[in-house]
Amino acid sequence: MFTIELTLKHTPMPLSVQKKEPSEAQALFGSITESLRNSNGHLIEITCDQQPHKRISVLGSEIAAVQIFEKSGTATASGRPPGFFSLSSDQ
Template identity: 75%
Template sequence: MFTIELTLKHTAMPLSVQKKEQSDAEATYNSVVEAIRSGSSQLVDLTCDQQPNKRVSVLGSELAAVQIFEKSGTATASGRPPGFFALSSDQ
C-alpha cells in the first residue's frame, strides 16, 4: 500500500490517501506536483483505494508539499517498532 500525503498551507495536519499499485500512486503524486508547480486555483480531486468512499478535493493553490511512501509493517529490520523510544526485554 502506498500513501500520498499532502501538506496544506497554514494547516498543521496533513491529508492522505492510499493507493494499492505503485503506478497509481506515482500518477497521483505527479498530478499533485503539477498542481503545486502551476499554483492554479483548480481543484485537485483524490480518491483512496483503502477506503473507497474517502475522497479529498483541495485547491491547487493551497498545497504546500506532497510526499509518497510505501506503508510497510510496523516492525523494522531489527524487529523493533519505529520511533525514538522502545523498551527492550533484553537484560
C-alpha cells in the first residue's frame, strides 16, 4: 500500500490517500508535482483505494508539498509516516 500525503498552505494537518498499485501512486504523485510546478489553481480530485468512499478535492495552488511512501509491515511506535519527527524537551 502506498500513501500519498499532501501538505496544504497554512494548514498543519496533512491530507492523505492510499493507492494499492505503485504505478497508480506514481501517476498521482506525478500529476500533483506537475500541478505544483505550474502553480495553477485547478481543482485536483483524489480517491482512496483503502477507503473507497473517501474523496479529496483541493485547489492545486493551495498545495505546499507532496510526499509518497510505501506503508510497510513494520509500524513505528509513534504511528507517524517516515520522514517526519518532532523534538521534545523533557525537563
